[in-house]
Amino acid sequence: MGGDNAPEIVINGAEIIKQRSPNIDLVFVGDEVQIHKLLDQT
Numbered sequence: 001m002g003g004d005n006a007p008e009i010v011i012n013g014a015e016i017i018k019q020r021s022p023n024i025d026l027v028f029v030g031d032e033v034q035i036h037k038l039l040d041q042t
Contacts, residue, residue, distance in 0.1 A: 001028065001030035001031075001035070007028075007031070007035060007038060008038060010028075011028075011038040014026050014028070
């Protein structure tokens, strides 16, 4: 999960799409510790 403002911006976008489409499954690829830390904050 690279790019400008990543991975925070990716997780924020994922939160928005989950609200709009609750039946969607998401797969995150990258630093597992960092991803879990951000997901726990949402």
